[in-house]
Amino acid sequence: MTRTSQARRGRFITLEGIEGSGKSTLARALAPWLRAEGLIVHATREPGGTPLAESIRALVLSRGEEPVPPAAELLLMFAARAVHVENLIRPALARGEWVLCDRFTDASLAYQGGGRGLDAAQIRSLSAVAHPGLAPDLTLLLDLTPAQGLARARGRGEGGDRFEDEALAFFERVRRRYLDLARAEPGRFAVLDASVSPDLVQQQAAEALRALLGAAPA
Numbered sequence: 064m065t066r067t068s069q070a071r072r073g074r075f076i077t078l079e080g081i082e083g084s085g086k087s088t089l090a091r092a093l094a095p096w097l098r099a100e101g102l103i104v105h106a107t108r109e110p111g112g113t114p115l116a117e118s119i120r121a122l123v124l125s126r127g128e129e130p131v132p133p134a135a136e137l138l139l140m141f142a143a144r145a146v147h148v149e150n151l152i153r154p155a156l157a158r159g160e161w162v163l164c165d166r167f168t169d170a171s172l173a174y175q176g177g178g179r180g181l182d183a184a185q186i187r188s189l190s191a192v193a194h195p196g197l198a199p200d201l202t203l204l205l206d207l208t209p210a211q212g213l214a215r216a217r218g219r220g221e222g223g224d225r226f227e228d229e230a231l232a233f234f235e236r237v238r239r240r241y242l243d244l245a246r247a248e249p250g251r252f253a254v255l256d257a258s259v260s261p262d263l264v265q266q267q268a269a270e271a272l273r274a275l276l277g278a279a280p281a
Contacts, residue, residue: 073156077167080205081234083212084257086165092265105155108165110143113150119143124224133179145193177240178233205257209234
C-alpha cells in the first residue's frame with residue numbers, strides 16, 4: 064500500500080500511561096509531526112474531547128465532597144467515551160483523517176480494572192456498547208515506574224485531579240495491567256521507555272508511527 068492510499072484511510076492512535084508519563088507532551092509533539100506528513104490530524108483526549116464529554120470529565124476528575132464509587136466512575140468514563148466516539152472520532156476517521164487520542168478504553172481496563180479491581184469482562188462489555196467495532200490501530204504505552212510518574216505529576220504544581228491523590232500501590236496495579244494488555248496485543252501496542260528525555264520518547268514514538276505510515280524506521 065502506498066503512502067498516498069494510506070493517507071486516505073483514517074488511523075486511530077492512542078497514548079496510554081500512568082500520571083506523569085508524558086502523554087500530553089508527546090501528543091503535542093506528534094500532532095504537528097504527522098501533519099507534516101500531509102495528514103489531517105485531530106489531537107484529543109479522554110475523558111473529554113467534545114463539549115459534552117468535557118462536562119462529564121469535570122464530574123469524573125474533580126475533588127467533590129461526595130465520593131465517586133468505582134462503578135459510577137467507570138460508567139461516567141464510558142458515557143464520555145460514547146459521546147466522544149460518535150461526535151468526533153468516528154466522523155473524523157470516516158473522512159480519512161487521523162485521530163491522536165490521549166487515553167481510550169485501555170485506560171479503563173488499567174485504572175478501573177487494574178486500579179479499582181472492577182471486572183475486566185464487564186469493562187469490555189461496556190466497550191462493545193460505547194464503540195462497537197472500533198479499536199486503535201496503534202497504542203503508544205509510555206511506561207515508567209509509578210514513583211517516577213507521581214514525582215513528575217505532583218511536581219508540576221498544577222493541583223492535579225483526584226486520581227493523583229491515589230496511593231502508590233494503586234498506580235503499581237495500573238502499570239501492571241497496562242503491561243499485561245501490551246503483552247496480550249503486541250501487534251497493537253508499542254511500549255516506550257518514558258523515563259528518558261522527551262526528545263528520546265518522541266524518537267521511539269516516531270519509529271512506531273513510521274511503521275504505521277509504511278516507511279522504514281530511521
